[in-house]
Amino acid sequence: MIKINTNKKINLTQLDKELGGFGLCLNEENSDSKIVGIADGSSVTKEQLAEAIENHIAIDTEAELATARAALLDRLGITAEEAKLLLGGN
Numbered sequence: 001m002i003k004i005n006t007n008k009k010i011n012l013t014q015l016d017k018e019l020g021g022f023g024l025c026l027n028e029e030n031s032d033s034k035i036v037g038i039a040d041g042s043s044v045t046k047e048q049l050a051e052a053i054e055n056h057i058a059i060d061t062e063a064e065l066a067t068a069r070a071a072l073l074d075r076l077g078i079t080a081e082e083a084k085l086l087l088g089g090n
Helices: 012-018 046-055 062-076 080-086
Strands: 003-006 024-027 034-038
Touching (some): 003 046, 012 024, 034 046
């Protein structure tokens, strides 16, 4: 099993979806060194897991979701209205 240690906050369900839903496991016994592992038989590489963890922003509440969306829009350099237009929204 591929495993990576991290001290980041991890939302396991969210991270698994970000990687395509191959199945992840998380050992949080030590919050300073959580272990994230990929299920056997997954095509996800250690490098892909490391990159996904590095880019992962764990979201647990609506307030955190709003903050994460705002941060993403800021990184992309676009407004919420511009994002709606790009996504075909009204």
